[in-house]
Amino acid sequence: MLRQYVSKPLAVLPTGAGVLTRSAATTTAAADSKDKIEEIRERLAKGPNFGDFVQNPELSKEEWKEFEGKLRRDKGENERLRLPPWLKTPIPVGKNFAKIKAQLRELKLATVCEEARCPNIGECWGGGEHGTQTATIMLMGDTCTRGCRFCSVKTARNPPPLDPLEPVNVAKAVASWGLDYIVLTSVDRDDLPDGGSKHIAETVREIKQRNPNIFVECLVPDFRGDLSCVETIAKSGLDVYAHNIETVEKLTPFVRDRRADYRQTLKVLTEAKKFNSKLLTKSSIMLGLGESDVEVEQTMQDLRQADVDCLTLGQYMQPTKKHLKVIEYVTPEKFKTWENRGKELGFLYTASGPLVRSSYKAGEFLITSILKTRQDQQSATKEK
Numbered sequence: 001m002l003r004q005y006v007s008k009p010l011a012v013l014p015t016g017a018g019v020l021t022r023s024a025a026t027t028t029a030a031a032d033s034k035d036k037i038e039e040i041r042e043r044l045a046k047g048p049n050f051g052d053f054v055q056n057p058e059l060s061k062e063e064w065k066e067f068e069g070k071l072r073r074d075k076g077e078n079e080r081l082r083l084p085p086w087l088k089t090p091i092p093v094g095k096n097f098a099k100i101k102a103q104l105r106e107l108k109l110a111t112v113c114e115e116a117r118c119p120n121i122g123e124c125w126g127g128g129e130h131g132t133q134t135a136t137i138m139l140m141g142d143t144c145t146r147g148c149r150f151c152s153v154k155t156a157r158n159p160p161p162l163d164p165l166e167p168v169n170v171a172k173a174v175a176s177w178g179l180d181y182i183v184l185t186s187v188d189r190d191d192l193p194d195g196g197s198k199h200i201a202e203t204v205r206e207i208k209q210r211n212p213n214i215f216v217e218c219l220v221p222d223f224r225g226d227l228s229c230v231e232t233i234a235k236s237g238l239d240v241y242a243h244n245i246e247t248v249e250k251l252t253p254f255v256r257d258r259r260a261d262y263r264q265t266l267k268v269l270t271e272a273k274k275f276n277s278k279l280l281t282k283s284s285i286m287l288g289l290g291e292s293d294v295e296v297e298q299t300m301q302d303l304r305q306a307d308v309d310c311l312t313l314g315q316y317m318q319p320t321k322k323h324l325k326v327i328e329y330v331t332p333e334k335f336k337t338w339e340n341r342g343k344e345l346g347f348l349y350t351a352s353g354p355l356v357r358s359s360y361k362a363g364e365f366l367i368t369s370i371l372k373t374r375q376d377q378q379s380a381t382k383e384k
Contacts, residue, residue, distance in 0.1 A: 072328040081326050136183040136219075137170055139203060140196045144187035146257035150246070150286065152319035158191055162199055171206035174214070182207065183242075185219035190259065195221060197229035201236035208237045215239045215371050217282070225264045227271050234275035239371055240310070241272040242282040245303065248295035255289055255324065270306045280348070280370065282310035287335075289316050290327040296338065300345055309370075310349040313338050314356035330354065 073081055143159035144151075163169075174182050184203060189196040197220075204216050217240035223229035234241055247255045249262040269281050283303050285296065296313075303311060313335060318326050335352040342350025348370055 136185055139186040140189050145190040146188045148256045149324045150255055167203040167206045170203050171210050174207050175210040181215045183217045188221040195223040195229050197232040201232050204236040204238045222264055222268050230268055230272050231275045234272045240280045240282055243268050244284040247289055248291045248299050266306045269308055273307055280309045283308050284312040286316040287330045288326050288328045304345050311342050311347045312356050313352040315354040
């Protein structure tokens with residue numbers, strides 16, 4: 001049965017506003033919440049559109065004819081699908097790209113942009129059309145203890161020990177960039193008792209100490225379901241708690257490492273907000289792995305039931321010949337359908353497009369707008 005969920009109210013009713021019955025108060029709060037959500041969406045609509053960040057060229061009839069019947073691989077076929085035009089990106093070049101790469105090397109920092117072979121690296125590091133430089137720092141080294149079949153990050157049972165200077169080095173780099181928003185992600189470190197949660201939390205604190213106004217998003221592991229680790233991250237001072245569900249439940253055992261459970265992911269996202277109700281929570285789904293529309297719909301509903309605020313949907317792209325093959329290249333029009341469905345389900349923010357990734361800069365801009373709106377509302381409430 002289809003259920004729809006409404007995000008929690010972003011502000012409370014002022015005291016002394018009169019006595020309301022429980023029924024009337026509930027109705028008023030629900031209406032207020034709906035108004036606040038619409039208010040945020042109207043504010044976002046006045047800024048850069050998501051399409052301003054993502055290049056989705058319209059195909060001519062000739063181009064569509066060329067790719068007709070080649071967007072999906074039939075069962076039993078082993079030949080790799082050709083890359084459609086909307087997924088082709090330019091080779092990274094430029095002064096900004098070279099500068100940020102040199103600084104990361106100097107501080108011995110890893111980025112998921114490089115390790116995951118993100119197609120947007122040239123645009124994000126180079127500044128792109130809007131001149132906004134962004135990079136997603138990957139904490140705890142470049143070697144993961146898990147072996148998900150979609151991911152190109154290196155794996156090992158016992159990666160090198162953590163760098164104790166990393167939290168400070170990351171904070172220094174972020175401060176020098178003068179950013180409003182930074183994304184921290186990490187490898188899985190199942191070899192560590194706390195999964196590296198204290199290390200991540202320390203990095204957040206170091207960043208906030210140098211710039212209390214910066215918004216920090218952490219894309220973190222599931223910590224094997226250890227909720228004490230989730231609590232450590234949730235209470236570290238970050239603003240956005242992100243953990244990717246990656247794919248639909250049916251495909252999870254074949255796509256993700258067997259230690260990454262679909263229901264465990266939902267629990268982690270649910271509990272993070274219970275530990276810190278001020279957090280925005282965020283997750284991401286890859287499309288093109290053989291999932292059905294019904295399964296994608298169910299996954300989106302499951303994430304809303306877990307009170308997830310922000311959702312991204314992007315195209316899975318096979319990083320090397322050793323990884324899972326692409327079953328289907330999903331069209332930009334289909335991604336737009338999922339974006340609209342996300343709005344209907346009540347996500348505060350849904351980014352859906354072929355080149356969308358969980359930490360893509362358009363998402364950072366829009367989530368920053370949401371966070372600033374909440375800050376303004378909290379300040380207004382205190383003044384009253």
